[in-house]
Amino acid sequence: MLSDEKRNRFLQLLKESTKDEWVWMSGYLSALTQPSLGGSSVDVSFTPPVSIDSGNDPLHGNLKTQPIQCSVVYGTETGNSKKLGTELVKKLKELGVSAKLKSTDTYKAKDLKEEEYLFVIVSTHGDGEPPQAAKPFIQILADSKDSLSKVKFAVLGLGDTSYPLFCQTGEDVDSMLSKLGAERIQTLGKCDVDFDLVAKPWMSELISKLNAHSKTATTQSATQTSQAAKPTSGGKVVYEGSVITNIVLNDTGASKSTRHIEIKTTVPIDYQPGDSAGFLAYNRDEEVNRILSLLKTDRETRVTYKGETWMAYDLFRKKVSVRFLPDRVIQKYASLVGKEIPSGKTDLDVLLTLHTSENKLELQTLVDILEPIVPRYYSIASSPSAHGEDEVHLTVAEVEIETFTGIKTGFCSGYLSELKEGEVVPFFIQRNNSFRLPSPDTDIIMIGPGTGVAPFRSFLFEREQNSGNGRNWLFFGERNFVSDFYYQTELLELMDTGVLHRLNAAFSRDTKQKVYVQDRMGENAAELLKWIENGAIIYLCGSKDPMSKDVDRKLIEILTERTFDTGKDASDYLKELEEMGRYIKDVY
Numbered sequence: 001m002l003s004d005e006k007r008n009r010f011l012q013l014l015k016e017s018t019k020d021e022w023v024w025m026s027g028y029l030s031a032l033t034q035p036s037l038g039g040s041s042v043d044v045s046f047t048p049p050v051s052i053d054s055g056n057d058p059l060h061g062n063l064k065t066q067p068i069q070c071s072v073v074y075g076t077e078t079g080n081s082k083k084l085g086t087e088l089v090k091k092l093k094e095l096g097v098s099a100k101l102k103s104t105d106t107y108k109a110k111d112l113k114e115e116e117y118l119f120v121i122v123s124t125h126g127d128g129e130p131p132q133a134a135k136p137f138i139q140i141l142a143d144s145k146d147s148l149s150k151v152k153f154a155v156l157g158l159g160d161t162s163y164p165l166f167c168q169t170g171e172d173v174d175s176m177l178s179k180l181g182a183e184r185i186q187t188l189g190k191c192d193v194d195f196d197l198v199a200k201p202w203m204s205e206l207i208s209k210l211n212a213h214s215k216t217a218t219t220q221s222a223t224q225t226s227q228a229a230k231p232t233s234g235g236k237v238v239y240e241g242s243v244i245t246n247i248v249l250n251d252t253g254a255s256k257s258t259r260h261i262e263i264k265t266t267v268p269i270d271y272q273p274g275d276s277a278g279f280l281a282y283n284r285d286e287e288v289n290r291i292l293s294l295l296k297t298d299r300e301t302r303v304t305y306k307g308e309t310w311m312a313y314d315l316f317r318k319k320v321s322v323r324f325l326p327d328r329v330i331q332k333y334a335s336l337v338g339k340e341i342p343s344g345k346t347d348l349d350v351l352l353t354l355h356t357s358e359n360k361l362e363l364q365t366l367v368d369i370l371e372p373i374v375p376r377y378y379s380i381a382s383s384p385s386a387h388g389e390d391e392v393h394l395t396v397a398e399v400e401i402e403t404f405t406g407i408k409t410g411f412c413s414g415y416l417s418e419l420k421e422g423e424v425v426p427f428f429i430q431r432n433n434s435f436r437l438p439s440p441d442t443d444i445i446m447i448g449p450g451t452g453v454a455p456f457r458s459f460l461f462e463r464e465q466n467s468g469n470g471r472n473w474l475f476f477g478e479r480n481f482v483s484d485f486y487y488q489t490e491l492l493e494l495m496d497t498g499v500l501h502r503l504n505a506a507f508s509r510d511t512k513q514k515v516y517v518q519d520r521m522g523e524n525a526a527e528l529l530k531w532i533e534n535g536a537i538i539y540l541c542g543s544k545d546p547m548s549k550d551v552d553r554k555l556i557e558i559l560t561e562r563t564f565d566t567g568k569d570a571s572d573y574l575k576e577l578e579e580m581g582r583y584i585k586d587v588y
Helices: 004-015 017-034 080-095 110-116 132-143 168-179 194-230 287-293 312-318 327-338 348-354 361-367 410-415 449-463 488-496 515-522 525-533 544-561 570-580
Strands: 041-043 069-075 098-103 117-123 152-158 189-191 238-246 256-263 276-279 302-305 309-310 378-379 391-397 399-402 406-411 425-431 442-449 471-479 502-506 538-542 583-587
Touching: 017 583, 069 080, 069 132, 080 098, 080 117, 080 152, 080 194, 080 449, 110 132, 110 544, 117 132, 117 168, 152 168, 152 194, 152 276, 168 570, 189 194, 256 410, 276 410, 287 312, 287 348, 302 312, 302 361, 309 312, 327 361, 361 538, 378 410, 391 410, 406 410, 442 449, 442 525, 449 471, 449 488, 449 538, 471 515, 502 515, 515 525, 515 544, 525 544, 538 544, 544 570, 544 583, 570 583
Parallel strands: 069 098, 069 117, 117 152, 152 189, 442 471, 442 538, 471 502, 538 583
Antiparallel strands: 041 238, 238 256, 238 425, 256 391, 276 378, 276 425, 302 309, 399 406
């Protein structure tokens, strides 16, 4: 929806243009809004960042070819397939192609026909059986009715020649992909127990086949990335992504709802583990209608806001903040209505209900004191190295707030939670350069209860992709073990493969006496002190009050028992760790 000024300028431009010019504008705008034509990166004001040359003008030239997109899917019983998959992804990225590592047990059926290059590394278990984790993927292939004629594939099987059905699962996957119409670009590789003897030459041959194409694609990708990440005059780059996953992480019987949301773009997203994604949500329709009703204002009443004319409904829906108003706005409202209002934060509809004006409150006067909607930020839970540079994952807690005018969902959490698969959502990246992974050889201690686990999921998957001797220790906490152990399967797999060295979880509602992450820290105080003495960096993410303060107190208590000499008391030493960048917080 355009403001009146923009709408009038647009209509005036149409009046001054010829029919041929209308055709040009129509085709140009249509091209810009296609995902494949670069419309995925726009300015924070949602204006497309147009940069036209003969290479990307949708009317006068062809866009440069997208880089190779590869998926490496592993199905493992003991971790060997994952190890080889990780190695292959690393080699592909060194080549300059876009590569994602995926597990067979979490692979999505809808992604199959969208693959460009699909490389499967899978072991055979027992008497020709696939590993338990590979069975969902095998079923997807068996159930698929789609033609995979655009998919190029290669399969590497792991097995043991002492069994009669050597590498049977690899053979089955190779055959099924071929029958679905996919193009085999390399013959099936069959690895015996000493798998490197076959796997390394097989990978080298595969890399050489992709090399010629990737050299061209790398240059093109770099050009596109530069265009996508280049801020326009409005400030931050805003990406437009499609929601590909929106699921509840909690199991049946949970007392709360937390969602895992995946958003995919058509261009690379410039972010690092530790960064956040920013979103501009809209006010809910029912809340806007209630405000207009309380103001006795028609939806189409014109009002001016920051130099632009808006219809009242559009302004309250998309532009001004009506939730959790700061005290400075509330006191301005108190002056307007001539009443004393207690300090604090509240919603506009509550103000209009509880603190009415004896005289008619002019709409324009009210609008003048309101502030614009500001972005909400969510820690990114994905790793660009592991999940691909065109995806961001979020861990979003759904919130319900009881107010005088009724129960409301969280402003942005409600907006994100209700997004359907396929919906397009704009977002931008908020840098957090103070919350970064250290060198791969440095130990890290991560304390992330609830949705605070999000950046540590990113950290762990990033560390899995990068070789190093640094150990990883995670403290996680929630209400109940059965229903609220977020990312449990992934975390246990990371334990099995040696990426996550220690995992301590606290579930506060499972015992009569509530147990929190700080209690688990206390139980492991001696080992924590060894890690700290060895140079480990401590990270904390989650709620500021009371969680972060409780963790501070516990760390001071633990540091009081240290045997290594610091020349400071525990409280001062903790402050020193913060100043040195060895105790890093992202709390909210």
